[in-house]
Amino acid sequence: MDYQQPRPGCSHHQGTVTLTFPRRVxxxxxxxxxxxxxxxxxxxVTALVSATLKAGGADLDKFVISTSTTRRNRMLTRYHISQEYMAAFSEDPPKYAALHWDGKMLRDVLGSNPGTTSETLAVLVSGPPAYPEGKLLGVPVIDSSTGTAQAEASMDLLEAWGLTGVITALVFDTTASNSGVHRGAAKLLEQQLDRKVFYLACRHHILEVLVGAVWENLFGKVKSPENPWLKHFKDxxxxxxxxxxxxxxxxxKWLNKRRKSARKYYRKILRSEKPPRADYREMAELTLIVLGDxxxxxIHWSRPGAIHQARWMARxxxxxxxxxxxxxxxxxxxxVVKLERLNLFLGLFYTPMWMSSTLAADAAANDLQFMKDMMKFKRTDPEIAQAVLQKLENHKWYLTQELCRSLSR
Structure with missing residues (x-):
């Protein structure tokens, strides 16, 4: 049927459907x-629902509908939904769980000041058997991104969900607000839980520091928000x-042997039933290409995207x-020589480490092996190897006796 321009207003001359709406819609x-x-x-929401009712021929005076009513009922609905989730969760909670949290500036779309941005904190727990991939506890707005504010918000949610007794590990990125010795969120949470817990610092954040040190060693420190080398390449x-x-x-010979095993590892990852997410997959594919496979x-070439310093995968x-x-x-x-040295490091050592870094149980063994590799790599490129080893030395604080003892069992 050819499309016809609808008449102004809402025509009822064609087939209609009768609906019943509650007065308190x-x-x-x-x-x-x-x-x-x-x-x-x-x-x-108020405008859309009102327009829908009016289009159906309803008398809006017969309905209880206003912005304040909408606000009140949306908050009540969220509360009831959250209570249902919490009740279902309490029936099968994890016996042991890891607490995860991370902050981010987000635009307010549901609060009292839509359009404004606020510091928010995503808090979740993970633990077998029901929640190996994590369960979101809440995303509260916090006054600041300090370790104190993050620890208090996380603890409030743990108490609300009745999980203070099952937390055995803390998962966080390595910013000072999280990992600070005295006022870091991890330290404060451990004090409030009143027991020792495992510190599982984000390996990706640590590895980002390592490759940043290598880049700085080769090309100098980047002082602007955008890396000029990457900007030129994108242009x-x-x-x-x-x-x-x-x-x-x-x-x-030993590097060629390493290349053979690395290529086999990348192909295995890319052929798995659950391949890595888009940017990780691109890194694995590019590494295969640069290694001659x-x-x-x-071969697919992705168009360059963000080049801001915060987008550290771009580097x-x-x-x-x-x-x-x-x-x-x-x-x-x-x-060209500098890029060749950087890619040799990325292809044979860094990318395999990156791809396996999500396995927290393997962190200590992977770090030890990575340090051994870098000590051997000193024969080939002493500058890059030493830059990596110096940064690794600063990130061994998580290797406690309790963690190493548990991993050796």
Whole structure:
């Protein structure tokens, strides 16, 4: 049927469906929960529901509907839904659990000041058998990102969910507000729990520090929000021909052996039933290419995206492409050598470590092996190896006797 422009207003001359709405329409759970999922403000929900009722020929004076009513019922709906989740959770709680938290500035879409940004804290727990991937406890707004504020908000949620007695580990990134010796959130939470717990610092954040030290050693410290090397590469990407990328030429026998095992490892990851997320998958595929292999799904080049310093994955992804297309980018010989050294480190040592770093139980063994590899790598590139070892030395504080003893069992 050809599309016809609808007449102004709402026509009832065609087939209609009769619906029944409660007088207190905003008490409908489906309306409130859907509005929350869509991130609609109270004014937007009220206007939309009112327009729907009016389009159906209803007299709005017969309904209890206003912005304040909408606000009140949405808050009540959230409360009831949360109580249902908490009741279901209490029936099968984890026997032992790890507490995770992380803060972020988010735009307020459900609160009293829509459009404004606030410091929020996502808090969740993970623990077998029912919650190996985590259970969100809440996302409270906090006054600041200090360790005290994060610890208090996390503890409030643990008490509300009745989980203070099952927390055996803390999972956090390595910012000072979390890992500080005296006022870090981890230290404060351990004091409030009144017992020793395992510190499982985010390995990705630690590894980001390592590769940052390598980059600084080769190219100098980046003082601007955006890395100028990456910015230039992004600007000229569309002018590059991607048919014939340069790959690493490795001569040393032990490094060639390492390359063979690394390529096998990447192919295994990329062929798994649950391949890594997009940026991790791209890193594994680029590493395979730079090592002279072809990824299982073929060679695909992703367009450069964010280059802000906070997007630390970009440094790894783009440095591999920069090396593979260095000739077209017209880098001088010194820059090409630096990129080759960086990619040798990334391809043979760093990326495998990155891909396996999510296994907290293997952290101590992986770190030890990584340190051994870097001590051996000193024969090939003493500057890069020493830069990595110095940073690793600063991140051994999590290796407590309790952790090592438990991992050895």
């Amino acid at each position: 905003m008490e409908c759970v489906d309306i409130c929960s859907t509005a929350d999922r869509l991130g609609l403000s109270d004014n937007q 000229v990407w569309t002018d590059l021909t991607t048919d014939n990328p340069t790959t690493l030429s490795i001569r040393q 072809t990824p299982p799904r073929g 790894n992804l783009y440095s591999m492409k920069m090396f593979m297309f260095a000739e077209q980018l017209e880098y001088d010989e010194e820059t």
